Amino acid sequence: MNPVLRAIRTRRVVRTMSDQPVAREQIEAVLDAGRYAPSAGNRHLHRFVATSDPAILRVLRMVSPGMIQRPAAAVTICIDQPLAVEYGFARTSPGLYVDVGTIAATMLLAAHGIGxxxxxxxxxxxxxxxxxxxxxxxxxxxxxxxxxxxxxxxPPPMGRRPSLSWRDLTRWVVRGPADEEQRADHDREA
Amino acid sequence: MAPPLVLDEDQALELLAYLVTAARTQVDEAAEYGPMRLLTAAGRLAAMIRPRASEGLQDVLAGPLGSVPPTAVPRTGREAYVARLDGICRELAEHLSIRFAPGCRTTVTPG
Structure with a gap:
């Protein structure tokens, strides 16, 4: 299998971590990957804040109820709101948050890629x-x-649900007369 | 005799911060996260006080309360989730009764 596809398939959210520290070079590799994530208009309106300081991480976890794990390092993805406004984005513009997601996905894969x-x-x-x-x-x-x-x-993943394939999540849009399979799908849905 | 102190100031502060920030995040989160956050707080409190807790309480803390996964939500398997919580509530109530109201019993109402 293609190594990128394999990485995508094998990545998991890690909610329990050991005490072993993360090397500075590894954090920088993740940050560098985030810089390569798709960014609307290639504008880079996001900023990253990294720390591997145990005391800061402890306090960060205290104010982050969703942080089940005790990480050895953390990268916080921020939106530079004044910069975004300067570019003409409203504070609630979805594009800003889409970019947070693509940056996060890229960082998660990068982390997985370096072990x-x-x-x-x-x-x-x-x-x-x-x-x-x-x-x-x-x-x-x-x-x-x-x-x-x-x-x-x-810990077990949240809310176990039936495994979904891409087919369960996808609809094709096509032109021209429906073939037999599409007609059957249509009939089943009707 | 005063009950033993089982929580230090740092631990209490950590839990306080968790509860306050969880109240804020819960405003924006799915309702099913509510019990999960409360149980996480309970689990952390249990882990904090267990080393200095009295023997009877240690048994309670080592029981089902500590075995709830931090990711458990009442999304699927709601009945089992509720049954598990009810079980923990009963066990806690039993401990509370023994500890604070020993000898508690029922009697037949005099006719």
Missing amino acids: LGAGPVSSFSRAAVGVVLRLPEGWSPELVVCLGHPATEQ
Whole structure:
């Protein structure tokens, strides 16, 4: 299988991490991957805040109820709101948040690619995280990518549900007369 | 005799921060996260106090409360989820009764 596709299929959200520290070079590799993530208009309106300081990580976890794991490092993806406004984006513009997702996905894959475990956390107090990370005025923290070495045992995934294939998630839009298979699909849905 | 102190200031502060920030995040989160956040807080409190807890309480803390996965939500298997929580509530209530109201019993109402 193609190594990129294999990485996509084998990546998991890691919610239990060991005490083993993460090397600075590994954090930088994840940050560099984030810089290569697709960015609307190639504008790069997002900023990253990284830390591997155990005391800061401890406090960050205290104000982040969604942070189940105890990460050895964390990268917080922020939107530089003044910069976004300067480019003409409204604060609620979906594009800004789509980019947070693509950056996070790229970082998660990068971490997996270099043998780290990673997990995204979006459940945290924006106000508190802004203080803990000493964010500059106007930077809104949107997602924390936790990094560490996966522990042997992981909690079960949230809300087990039937495994969905891409077919379950996809509809094709085509032109021309429906063939037999499409007609049958249509009849079943009707 | 005063009950033993089982939580230090740092631990209490950590839990306080979790509860306050969870209240804020819960405003924007799915309702099913509510019990999960509360159970996470309970699990963390249990882990904090267990080393200094009295023997009877240690048994309770080592029971089903500590075995709830931190990712459990009442999305699917709602009945089993509720049954599990009810079981934990009963076990806690049993411990509370023994500890604070020993000898509690029922009697037949005099006719």
